[in-house]
Amino acid sequence: MLGETVAALGGVKSAIEIVKTILQAKSESDRLSAIGELQAALIEIQQQAMALQATVAELQDKEAGLRRENEALRQRASDLSRYQLLQFPETGAIAYELKDELRTQGEVRHFLCANCYQKGEKAILQQHERSLVCQSCTNRIYTKKMPPLRISSPDF
């Protein structure tokens, strides 16, 4: 965009010089020749202005996209900040849980995957027997220990 702006300003400067030439022309033929140059310079300036306008519109679209992306990231970070690290006492496994004081009405107690949380992603762990499983990265954490094996002696 800087190059286009410099080119447009250079075109305006040239046009001003041509106007001076027109005003100082000593003959009608010199004046007509300079007017022809001025018309060409004005057409070039118009094309540069249109290119600049297109670039500005493109940059405005990019800015709007970046603003939306920034807002989404801000909301995600705000949502993730509602959770705190939790270690399950039986197994030492780690997950994130929603802070009780920030739980909104209707929100059930749930846990987030620590792996995904570190990547800035919210992945709710799903209960599967004695473990919680992440549907996003397939991380599995055990929340309860295995019950002791029952060793029975064979009956002879």
Ligand SMILES: [Zn+2]
């Ligand atoms: Zn995960």
